[in-house]
Amino acid sequence: MKQQTLAMAADQGAGFETKRKRTRRDEFLDTMNRIVPWSALCALVEPYYPRRGNGRPPIGLERRLQIHFIQHWFNLADLACEEARYDSTSLRRFVGIDLGGEAMPDATTMHKFRHLLEKHKLGEQIFAEMGRVLQASGMKLNSGTIVDATLIGASGSTKNEQKARDPEMRQTKKNGNWHFGMKLHIGVDSRSGLAHSAVVTAANVHDKHAIPQLLHGQEQRVYGDNAYASQKALIHGKAPKARDFTNQRTRRNGVVDEVARRKNRNKSRIRARVEHVFAVVKRLWGFTKVRYRGLAKNANRAFVTLALANVYLCRRHLLAQVRP
Template identity: 50%
Template structure:
């Protein structure tokens, strides 16, 4: 706060806090405030952020870290641009996290929030955010191992044609999973087997086969790759020697084995492989259940792909928060 004395608004909040029990939101935001590498992220984004004009004219841009904090609030709580503006006026814990004192200033409006998101999209800064977080975690000792688990999840998109163009998003497509059809996109990830952290993310339309993204999800130094039956044939596409692919066998192939003992042995091996692959469900659960990202918010694969990559960067920080807090205090 710039002034030595708190404003009446801040004093009221502080007085109320004397008898206030911390909520789960308070605890979550406090932890994330400590584990997010704010200085590194701001340094990476700053070259693309608007500067104050030399003649002093024009509107002074809002602080970069403040806008980044608001952007992350949108990801953590699945908030649209208007919704995050309203939430900042409604939630004391969110204002404290962003650093807003309503006694001195208002929250950035939805247009400002939208422009910042477009700035990130225009310069491909979701990739930068993901890379900075990955480097930060590596510095903290969470380095990549020799095992990668690859998988994909479907993220639904609005199928309604009640829009200006009178048609569905052309970047999204439908696909069948089991006996059910889905319309939307896929998020493909490569997860480190040892740390449980995501080290690669790609996005495609929902109808794109998982196997086409397999080699894009590898960091190059792994010796073992674990995947479900959707990646059958990925080992034949891999040009690197010495890398072992552990791909789930299709159920109909197991059932065809006539010898009961041999079939039981194969089923036991498949159970072991499945128990390893199950670890990859945790990052998906974080972005879908913890952060509430169950549907594509924007129109077009590029915008939604950028959001997905940011979500997995933040999911990595959330999953590693206990280890990070233990080292940083």
């Protein structure tokens, strides 16, 4: 058994800080530590992870993943994540860092690990693996899919070494305003509300073009907003048995079709579940703007973020299974 240092004892509250209150961050991290399938994710990344050799031994893979997920949960850049772990007792306890006997993994270490995930497209594999784990726990895909897309902003500044904006980002107009960045398209199960597919494109790509990649093919119904109206051919090309339940136009020649309006309202009660995923990704995790240049790097972040959002959304179901 590893000897406990004063630093570790202080972090764990063993005789120190007796008045310390458990925060919501403590509760959140404890919950995530219990329900994230660490062994399955480590097995996924392990074939690409550096082996122990003659040099400095690599940091444990599970710890690397824990630190990487902290960056997503709290929207932290590499250096900010390093400093946050020095400042926060909760974060150090979550990753098992004992400052009395070991050094904190620095920003460069996290930077290299992120590039490893990007190089081998492991973000997408983590998303898929998390989906398999959730399905095995009872969160099955049902007969309906909700498709939707959201804009993720990018910096329009040219004050950089290239003296230019990111060439892979584009601008688009929405609600009378111009936006520059990329677009995250997702397919969400209509019953569980969990994302099962995702596509990342430049912002100027129309929502409808991602439909075939967002359907799993066994749908009976496909829901979407007005951007997906009149796309039956695209839907049936991937899901032949699916009925088009996307919202349709309600105003023609200045006259409102009240029947179509009521139908849209009923569809929107189900379609609203896709907004729960976006709320976690953009409001809780803070993924409203890209952090890196290029679509591939930001797609890797998007897939990992969606995987973590799925776990968060069904946390009560997963906790019920891990309780003794």
